[in-house]
Amino acid sequence: MNPVEQLREDWGKLESRLRAQPDFHPACDNCALDACCFEPVFSDYAEVDDILARLTPEQTKDLKHAVLLWYQGAKAFFHLEQEGIAFPYRLGCVSCPFLKQGRCSIYAFRPIACRSHYALENPQGCLMPARAQQKYACFEQCKPFQAIAVRYVFAVGTLKTDHFGLLIYNRLCDTNEESKAAHGYQVEEKV
Numbered sequence: 070m071n072p073v074e075q076l077r078e079d080w081g082k083l084e085s086r087l088r089a090q091p092d093f094h095p096a097c098d099n100c101a102l103d104a105c106c107f108e109p110v111f112s113d114y115a116e117v118d119d120i121l122a123r124l125t126p127e128q129t130k131d132l133k134h135a136v137l138l139w140y141q142g143a144k145a146f147f148h149l150e151q152e153g154i155a156f157p158y159r160l161g162c163v164s165c166p167f168l169k170q171g172r173c174s175i176y177a178f179r180p181i182a183c184r185s186h187y188a189l190e191n192p193q194g195c196l197m198p199a200r201a202q203q204k205y206a207c208f209e210q211c212k213p214f215q216a217i218a219v220r221y222v223f224a225v226g227t228l229k230t231d232h233f234g235l236l237i238y239n240r241l242c243d244t245n246e247e248s249k250a251a252h253g254y255q256v257e258e259k260v
């Protein structure tokens with residue numbers, strides 16, 4: 070089992086425990102909206118590489134086209150995020166390159182950021198502009214979640230997190246190392 074598969078398994082077990090708690094009622098159950106797939110999703114290269122390795126050549130070709138569109142729509146917001154402002158990305162309404170006909174095309178292998186994204190109120194509140202007031206579950210202070218994250222970081226050795234779309238773009242479209250470095254806001258944690 071590679072570190073990404075282990076991460077999915079660990080999260081699956083924790084999610085089962087969370088759902089068994091009487092006070093955990095995420096709005097996401099049976100939600101048919103795709104509003105959260107317009108959110109900024111953060112991932113790392115190990116997770117992206119695991120997902121890319123599971124795609125057929127045809128899916129990879131489609132993804133290359135989709136991620137170019139994503140990049141064209143999202144790049145205007147990168148410099149704003151450097152200032153710590155996340156909301157401009159949402160206002161851009163840029164969909165994840167894996168969103169097809171309103172559904173996730175890699176649902177079984179979607180990133181941990183998507184798996185752990187739970188709205189707590191009415192799903193309609195995930196639509197813009199109401200999304201600014203939606204309440205979401207936050208696991209940053211959840212010790213079992215922290216333990217999973219630490220296990221993953223040690224397993225991959227080096228963690229580079231960035232926009233899911235940007236990491237895919239770097240892998241599939243952008244072969245210019247200077248261009249990659251110029252984005253300049255990747256978070257790197259060495260262990």
Ligand code: SF4
Nearest residue numbers: 097100105188192195
């Ligand atoms: S985050 Fe919102 S839009 Fe996404 S599945 Fe949950 S309720 Fe639906």
Ligand code: SF4
Nearest residue numbers: 106165167168173183
């Ligand atoms: S990976 Fe799937 S669930 Fe996650 S944002 Fe993209 S389309 Fe949505």
